[in-house]
Amino acid sequence: MKSDFLSIAYHEMGTKLALIREGIAIVLGKMAGPINKKQQNFLNIAERNVDKLTKLINNVYTFQELASGKIKFDMRENDISEIVKEVQRTTAPLAEKKELDFVVRLDDGLPGAVFDSSLIARVITNITGNAIKFTEKGSIEIAAGHKNGSIHVSIQDTGCGVRKEALPLLFREFENIGKGSAAKTSTTGLELAISRKIIEAHGGKILAESEFGKGTTIKFTLPVEPRGLKSAGLHGSPVS
């Protein structure tokens, strides 16, 4: 019942937010007449925050759906190399903008593994996006290898790092982590919590290592043949 309520509330909020966004976009796009610079600046604030709110509501919904085992995973044999390369293609422009080196290291002979490719792509995209966001100079490296029946993926940055005492909080929902005074934003929101749920539902583990001021590495494992999956309904049904 709770989830039905959430689902209805989510769709209702989504429709309303889309209308707010449309109203702003029509005025900002000068389709309803000319606007001055000042008006434009304030509408930009409104637009930016409607987008943030939309993203937040999407994430709350996804998190809740994952937590209650409602999301059906599309479990198939996939090649992690392909996923990593795809994430590199989509996130490289962000790294280029900040003049960061982007390195991908893939071990030879990586076996195929059974996982939901779009969800794992989302995890790697989120972690990589975060890494780019918190790195002002240096590099981002995504590496994938294979050990003891599991795929090992790591995303390393040379960013501002996370204080040791804050590391365990990184994957909790809505934890506010002081990422250092240089950090432009200090909230990780829900993305890492969602990533943790996705990896754990696949029977894998996710952890973070960091040296404050020097950088962060986030590592996760994925069993090649997952067993004992943590959420319900994981067997080959299409993602809805």
Place this chain on the structure above:
Amino acid sequence: MKKKILIIDDEPDILKVMTFRLENLGYEVITAATGIEALDLIQKAAPDMIFLDLHMTGMDGPEIYKRLKSNERSKQIPLILLTADITASNSGRMNRLTADDVLLKPFEPEELLKKVRKFL
């Protein structure tokens, strides 16, 4: 002559922004907030394309759909279903309706344009 698009939705704000967008693209737009109004408009105004919201109060989307498709005059008109329900397309509810296409709410203006261009 301008192509005419009918939008059927009981949410007046949606009608307003969709009308604005489509008129801006050079289409003529007529709107209906209820099924009865829609069926009446189709007889009078002969639209070239229809957007129909699946979830309406009163005569619901599927009911309106059935009437549109059983009517000689309206059954040839391309019909796009509007829905916020991402699972409806999988659940078979929409398959049973065999609409010409589906537009998921909320949608970007480009997606709306794409659907229109596909049929007009």
